[in-house]
Structures are given as C-alpha cells and as structure tokens.
Amino acid sequence: MKKPLQLFWSFFKIGAFTLGGGYAMLSMVEKAVVDQKKWIPSDEFWDMIAIVQSLPGVFAVNTALYVGHRVAGKKGAFAAMLGAIIPSITIILLLATVFREYRDQPVVERIFKGIRPCVVALILAPSLRMIKSAKVTWKTAIIPVAAVFLIWWCKVSPAYVILAAIAGSLAYALYISNKTKGKEAEK
Amino acid sequence: MIYLQLLWVFVKIGVLGFGGGYAMLSLIQHEVVDHYAWMSTTDFADMVAISQMTPGPISINLATYVGYTTAGFGGSLLASFALCLPSIIMVYFIIKLFMNKRNSSLLDDTLKGLKPAIAGLIFAAGLSMMNMQNFVDFGRGQYNISVIICVLAFVASYFFKANPILLIVLSGVVGFFAY
Numbered sequence: 001m002k003k004p005l006q007l008f009w010s011f012f013k014i015g016a017f018t019l020g021g022g023y024a025m026l027s028m029v030e031k032a033v034v035d036q037k038k039w040i041p042s043d044e045f046w047d048m049i050a051i052v053q054s055l056p057g058v059f060a061v062n063t064a065l066y067v068g069h070r071v072a073g074k075k076g077a078f079a080a081m082l083g084a085i086i087p088s089i090t091i092i093l094l095l096a097t098v099f100r101e102y103r104d105q106p107v108v109e110r111i112f113k114g115i116r117p118c119v120v121a122l123i124l125a126p127s128l129r130m131i132k133s134a135k136v137t138w139k140t141a142i143i144p145v146a147a148v149f150l151i152w153w154c155k156v157s158p159a160y161v162i163l164a165a166i167a168g169s170l171a172y173a174l175y176i177s178n179k180t181k182g183k184e185a186e187k
Numbered sequence: 188m189i190y191l192q193l194l195w196v197f198v199k200i201g202v203l204g205f206g207g208g209y210a211m212l213s214l215i216q217h218e219v220v221d222h223y224a225w226m227s228t229t230d231f232a233d234m235v236a237i238s239q240m241t242p243g244p245i246s247i248n249l250a251t252y253v254g255y256t257t258a259g260f261g262g263s264l265l266a267s268f269a270l271c272l273p274s275i276i277m278v279y280f281i282i283k284l285f286m287n288k289r290n291s292s293l294l295d296d297t298l299k300g301l302k303p304a305i306a307g308l309i310f311a312a313g314l315s316m317m318n319m320q321n322f323v324d325f326g327r328g329q330y331n332i333s334v335i336i337c338v339l340a341f342v343a344s345y346f347f348k349a350n351p352i353l354l355i356v357l358s359g360v361v362g363f364f365a366y
Contacts, residue, residue, distance in 0.1 A: 016242055017242055018243065019352060025244075052278070055277055055278065056204045057204050058201075058246050058270060060244040065274060081271060084244070088244060089264070091242065091243065091248075092251040092255070093260070096263075110366040112232075112236070112359070114361045115233070116316075116320075118357075121339075122340065122354065124341060126309065128306070129345065134299070134302035141303075143303040144304065144310065148310050148311045151308060151311035151315075158214050159217075164304075166205075169300020177296070
C-alpha cells in the first residue's frame with residue numbers, strides 16, 4: 001500500500017475511535033506511527049509534538065499534518081488530515097440529520113433538559129483545572145478574572161481577549177529574556 | 188453570503204484557537220450565538236453534548252454541526268475545511284522554521300502567559316450558558332433539578348475526573364425521569 005494511503009487509513013481509524021479529545025488520540029498516534037510503522041523515531045516525534053501542541057487550531061489536525069508531511073510530503077499531509085477529519089464530519093452529519101428529525105419529540109426534549117446543565121458543568125470544570133495547572137496566584141488571578149468580565153459581562157469578542165493576551169505575554173516573555181541576558185552580560 | 192460568513196468565522200477560529208477544543212468552543216459560542224445568532228443557547232448546549240459524545244476532535248465536530256445547521260451539507264464541509272486551513276499553512280511553514288529552534292523559550296513563555304486568559308475564556312463560555320433556557324426549572328417548583336445536575340456533574344468532573352460521556356448519559360436519564 002502506498003504511504004499516503006497508509007497515512008489516511010491510520011488517521012481514519014484514530015479519528016473514528018478516539019473519544020475524549022487530543023490527548024487520548026496522542027497515544028494512539030504514537031502507537032501507529034512510532035511503534036508499529038516506525039515512520040518517525042520516538043525522540044523526534046515527541047520534540048515535534050511539543051511544537052505542534054503550541055500552535056493554534058485543531059490539535060489532531062496539526063498532528064496529522066506534521067506526521068503526514070514528515071512521512072510522505074504534501075500528499076501525505078493531505079491524506080493524513082483527511083483521514084483525521086472525515087470520520088468526525090460523517091458521524092456528525094448523520095447525527096445532526098437524525099437529531100433535527102427527532103428533537104421536538106417530548107422524550108428527546110426531556111432527555112436534553114437534563115443534559116444541558118451537565119454541559120455547563122463540563123465546560124466550567126476544565127477551565128478551573130486549567131487555572132490550577134497554569135499555577136495562577138492571587139496576583140495573576142487578575143488575568144482570568146478580567147477575561148471572564150470582558151467576555152461575559154461586556155460581551156467583548158474572545159478573539160480580542162486572545163490577541164490582547166498574546167501581546168501581553170509576548171511583552172512579558174521579552175522582558176524576562178532581556179533581564180536574564182542583562183544578568184549574563186554583567187557576569 | 189452565509190458561505191463567506193462561515194469561511195471567515197472558522198478561519199478566524201483556526202488562527203486564534205490556542206489551547207485546544209474548549210478554547211475554540213468559547214470562540215464558536217461568541218460568533219454563533221451572540222454575534223450572528225445562528226443558534227439559540229439551548230441549540231448550542233445540545234450541539235456541545237452531541238459533539239462530546241462522538242469520536243473525533245470536538246472542534247471539527249462543532250464546525251461540521253454549525254455548518255450543517257446554517258448552510259446544509261456544503262456548509263458543513265466548508266466550515267470544517269475553513270477551520271483546518273490556517274493549520275495547513277502554519278504547520279507547513281512554522282515546522283520548517285522552528286525545526287531547529289526547539290529551545291526557543293520565547294515561544295514557550297508566551298504560551299504560558301496565554302494559559303490563564305484562555306482558562307478565563309472557557310469559564311466565560313460556561314457562565315453565559317447559565318440561563319433560564321438551559322436551567323428550565325430554576326426558581327420554579329420546589330426542586331431545582333437542573334442546578335443539582337450541574338453541581339453534581341461539576342463535582343464529578345472536577346474532583347473525580349469522571350468520564351464526560353458517562354455524565355452526559357446519566358444526566359439524560361435523570362432528565363427523562365424528572366421532566
């Protein structure tokens with residue numbers, strides 16, 4: 001089998017069977033790409049994943065593009081990306097069609113009345129976990145609080161909040177690196 | 188026109204979607220519910236539930252769903268590809284540029300600073316879904332079942348890392364018997 005086709009099939013299986021987002025997927029990609037096919041050595045794979053992870057966009061798509069490109073160039077990148085997203089698109093199209101048909105049924109409406117408050121909890125919980133893992137202190141707590149206030153209360157687009165946060169943290173990172181460089185120069 | 192709007196919205200989300208599926212969820216909510224009013228807040232909650240229960244990246248699921256409900260089959264394909272488009276360009280160029288600059292700590296530091304803001308972004312998305320449409324019995328009747336569901340699901344998810352699909356299914360069962 002040609003490499004782009006193999007890539008498509010590998011990522012298709014991963015896209016079709018991975019529940020629970022990017023990180024659950026990662027171990028399956030590692031298994032397929034590093035262990036079984038031996039397309040990419042393990043250390044290089046994890047180095048690149050660290051970079052890919054910091055890019056915006058869909059993590060699974062970014063990973064597929066990188067692996068595909070590394071293994072079989074542009075064709076490979078395209079094949080892997082299509083493999084990663086086609087299962088999602090197909091399943092959602094089927095479900096959305098079915099849901100549109102039955103959503104007004106009283107039974108479905110009752111079930112979703114129970115589900116909606118749960119969805120709210122499932123969005124709030126990871127955001128607080130993220131604050132914990134970002135090691136937010138009382139001083140830096142102003143950042144998430146300001147973000148919440150701007151978006152929720154003032155209805156500012158989250159896009160502007162992200163842009164402002166990028167500008168702010170880039171300025172801070174530059175300040176830190178200048179400071180350490182200054183110290184090195186003094187020595 | 189709707190195709191152009193979908194293209195613009197999801198390219199924008201592909202460029203600014205730092206921090207994974209949930210961060211993109213808050214961007215999508217702003218565009219789809221607040222700005223263009225393509226969906227009501229309950230439609231959005233239902234879509235999130237469906238996207239979470241299906242395999243594959245949640246943001247692709249959301250893009251497909253939004254595209255389908257606003258502009259049919261063509262819209263679903265367009266929205267999903269628009270979301271991937273910035274990635275295609277970025278991965279191609281940035282990986283070539285950064286291949287040998289792994290220890291560029293500037294990028295790492297910038298992303299670390301971004302994290303608290305993204306957490307706030309996601310929290311705001313959750314907050315703006317706390318309304319009478321999603322909590323149907325709030326303030327009515329003597330049992331606030333919707334509030335109980337939300338609190339229990341939060342505790343199970345935050346403290347015990349319970350499987351989200353299991354929580355959605357259980358809440359659906361509770362809703363079936365309670366309402």
